[in-house]
Amino acid sequence: MDASALAFDGLGVRFRSRRDEVVALDNLCMSVPAGTIFGFLGPNGAGKTTAIHVLLGFQQPSSGSAAVFGCDVRKTIARQRIGYLPEHPDVYRFLTGREMLQFAGKLCGLSGITLQQRANAVLQEVNLVEAADRRIATYSRGMRQRICLAQALLHDPDLLILDEPTGGLDPLGRLLIRKIISDWRNRGKTVFFSSHELSEVELVCDRVCILARGRVVAQGVPQDLAAPGERLEQFFMRVVADAASSNGGC
Amino acid sequence: MRNALAVAGVVLRCWSRRKEGYILVLILAAVQYAVASMDVLSSGGSSLYLYDVGLLLTWFLGWVIAIHVGASELPGEEMRGTVFLLLAKPLSRAELIAGKWLGAWAAVVACTLAFHAVALSSALATGVHPPLLAMLEMCLLHLLSLAILTAMAIAVSTRLNRDAAISLTVTAALATYLLVPRIPKLISYAAGWRSGMLELLYYVLPHLELFDLRRRVLHGYGPISGNVLTTLVAYGAVWTGVLLLIAWLSYRQRHFQRDKLLE
Numbered sequence: 001m002d003a004s005a006l007a008f009d010g011l012g013v014r015f016r017s018r019r020d021e022v023v024a025l026d027n028l029c030m031s032v033p034a035g036t037i038f039g040f041l042g043p044n045g046a047g048k049t050t051a052i053h054v055l056l057g058f059q060q061p062s063s064g065s066a067a068v069f070g071c072d073v074r075k076t077i078a079r080q081r082i083g084y085l086p087e088h089p090d091v092y093r094f095l096t097g098r099e100m101l102q103f104a105g106k107l108c109g110l111s112g113i114t115l116q117q118r119a120n121a122v123l124q125e126v127n128l129v130e131a132a133d134r135r136i137a138t139y140s141r142g143m144r145q146r147i148c149l150a151q152a153l154l155h156d157p158d159l160l161i162l163d164e165p166t167g168g169l170d171p172l173g174r175l176l177i178r179k180i181i182s183d184w185r186n187r188g189k190t191v192f193f194s195s196h197e198l199s200e201v202e203l204v205c206d207r208v209c210i211l212a213r214g215r216v217v218a219q220g221v222p223q224d225l226a227a228p229g230e231r232l233e234q235f236f237m238r239v240v241a242d243a244a245s246s247n248g249g250c
Numbered sequence: 251m252r253n254a255l256a257v258a259g260v261v262l263r264c265w266s267r268r269k270e271g272y273i274l275v276l277i278l279a280a281v282q283y284a285v286a287s288m289d290v291l292s293s294g295g296s297s298l299y300l301y302d303v304g305l306l307l308t309w310f311l312g313w314v315i316a317i318h319v320g321a322s323e324l325p326g327e328e329m330r331g332t333v334f335l336l337l338a339k340p341l342s343r344a345e346l347i348a349g350k351w352l353g354a355w356a357a358v359v360a361c362t363l364a365f366h367a368v369a370l371s372s373a374l375a376t377g378v379h380p381p382l383l384a385m386l387e388m389c390l391l392h393l394l395s396l397a398i399l400t401a402m403a404i405a406v407s408t409r410l411n412r413d414a415a416i417s418l419t420v421t422a423a424l425a426t427y428l429l430v431p432r433i434p435k436l437i438s439y440a441a442g443w444r445s446g447m448l449e450l451l452y453y454v455l456p457h458l459e460l461f462d463l464r465r466r467v468l469h470g471y472g473p474i475s476g477n478v479l480t481t482l483v484a485y486g487a488v489w490t491g492v493l494l495l496i497a498w499l500s501y502r503q504r505h506f507q508r509d510k511l512l513e
Contacts, residue, residue: 056338058506076342084338090330094264106256107339151335161338 005159005190006055007031010064013050013214024050026214027064032192032207034069034158037185039201039222040194042211043240048194049087051211052163056084068159080108083157087164087194089148093137097128097147100136101154108155122150125180142173149180160184162193166200178204198233210236212243253341254349261323261353262360270318271361274311278365281307282372297376298468304369305464309392312362313423316396319354320403321415324501329412333506343502347404351494355400359393366392383473388463390479394486395461399423401493408500427458456489 011028014021025047032038042048053059054066055073071078091100098119105115123129126146131139136147145168152160162181166174174197181191181204195201201208202222209219217239218225226235265271285303327333336346366389373380402422407415433452437445460482463474473479 053506056334058334058337060503060505076340079338080340082338084335086331086334086338088331089335090332091335092260092264092330092332094267095260099263103256103260104335104339107253107336107341109340148335 003034004031004070005034005036006066006068006192008051008054008064008066011051011054011061011066012063013047013054013059014062023214025054025061028211028214028216030209030216030219032190034190035185035188036206037181037191037204038193039205039208040192040211041196041198041201041208041236042194046211047214048211049163050214052084052161052194055161056082080155081158083152083155083160085145085149085152085160085162085165087167089145091136091144091147091151094135096133096135097123097139097150098132100147101151104151105154110155118154118156122153125153126150127176142169145169145173146176149177153180153184158189160189160191160193162191164195165193166195166197174200198231198236202232208232210239212240215243217243251345253339253345254352257336257341257346257349258353258356261350262356265319265353265357266360271315271357271364274315274361275364275368278304278307278311279368279372282368286372286376297373297378300376301369301373301378301380302464302468304372305388305468308362308365308369309462309464311365312358312392312396313399315361316354316358316399317403317416317419317423319357320351320400321407321419322412323350323354324404324407325410325412325415328506337506343504344498347408347494347498347501351401351404351490351497354404355397358396358400362393362396363389380467381470381472384463384467384471387473387479388467391461391463391482391486394483394490395458397490398456398458398486398493401490401497405493405497405500408497408504423458426455430455430457431459457485461486 008028008030011025012023013025014023028047028051040048040051050059051066054061055068056079057073057076060074066073068078069081073079092103095103101119101122102115105111105118110118119132120129123132126149128143128146128150131143136144139147145165149162149165152162160181162177165177165181169177178200181193184191185206205222207220208222208225210217218235222232226232282300282304285300324333327336337343370380370385399419403415403419406419406422410418430452433448437448437452440448466472466474474482
């Protein structure tokens with residue numbers, strides 16, 4: 001396996017409108033070691049989702065590049081090794097949970113018995129076996145989140161990208177996500193997730209990167225970043241406030 | 251191709267579970283029944299009139315469903331946010347466009363064949379026996395014109411929301427169907443650059459009227475020749491391909507952002 005699961009090299013994203021230009025990401029340089037759980041943190045509008053969108057090809061960078069396991073993200077094949085759970089997941093409500101997984105599996109090159117076995121395994125993993133043959137329209141929000149997570153896990157990806165995976169979930173749902181993330185790491189996979197839940201991040205992440213105004217303001221092992229006696233949340237508030245003041249405030 | 255087929259399968263499955271197509275078939279059947287119960291012109295011609303109305307409605311409803319389905323697919327993915335799930339898979343945008351068109355057209359074909367079946371069965375019930383071969387040619391060309399319309403709706407919807415895409419495609423399709431055949435007559439009234447513009451439009455717009463064989467079937471003119479049919483099929487396939495190519499060119503660099511990405 002490559003040393004880094006994903007890498008951003010001088011990544012810049014600018015949105016131009018008629019009136020002005022907004023810098024969403026400014027010369028972002030970072031890499032995520034393979035086999036780690038990596039927390040991608042930042043306040044709203046810091047550029048976390050933009051960076052994830054570049055990784056998945058939804059957004060073209062204005063400058064720099066991004067790679068997944070050494071493969072340029074602009075190539076479709078780079079996404080073969082990625083499982084993705086979006087921030088506001090939704091699925092085809094006219095399909096059943098199982099049909100949704102079969103569709104996702106076919107797009108990832110699975111078929112036949114392998115696809116069925118993988119679908120059953122991930123349905124079990126996200127506790128949706130009993131609801132698998134019901135239409136997704138009848139699912140609760142938490143169940144939809146879990147079926148979306150199931151489609152991300154289906155093809156056994158090497159890199160799992162989760163954008164705010166615990167948003168809107170009840171404590172049991174959060175526990176399940178945390179367990180899945182830990183299991184994934186134990187299997188040597190990489191998990192890259194953005195979150196506002198800093199207590200969650202502190203519990204599961206090996207490394208974190210904090211983004212503010214499109215720039216990396218801190219990165220490393222959570223315990224090493226914070227001063228003695230300081231919690232990650234306090235550290236986060238401090239560096240984000242520093243970044244805001246150095247940029248002339250909000 | 252495998253990915254495009256998977257996308258097409260989901261489009262078809264989703265539409266088969268929606269009510270729109272079934273409701274349109276019921277509306278057509280109700281209109282046919284209402285027309286059949288009327289004694290139009292107090293003559294035996296009413297049976298043919300019934301089939302004429304049936305074919306007109308079939309034509310119209312085919313257009314409605316093709317534009318509706320074609321223009322709804324890509325904007326629907328964006329509205330739901332499922333486009334993020336799809337494009338995060340190893341699925342190219344060309345495959346997505348091809349799959350969407352194929353699935354949408356398959357749904358349109360299923361609905362349109364049901365419309366034709368309703369129109370034909372009511373005609374047969376009232377003693378009208380349209381020439382079989384001409385009728386099959388008419389159906390084939392109707393389905394081809396719907397392939398063009400579906401591709402046109404998809405191409406337009408790559409850059410517009412669903413409602414705007416439907417409005418624009420309806421306008422373009424009606425303008426093409428109603429105005430393009432009249433351009434040669436209009437050219438005789440125009441001069442200079444206007445004449446040149448009209449001539450250009452005549453050649454660059456699709457001729458949807460060529461796919462309309464309803465009059466031949468109704469008046470028993472018999473089937474068209476194999477060469478003409480082959481040329482029309484090729485013409486329809488080329489137009490569909492061109493529109494899908496335009497859709498891909500428009501969609502391949504499309505950026506997807508959350509609504510509040512910059513907030």
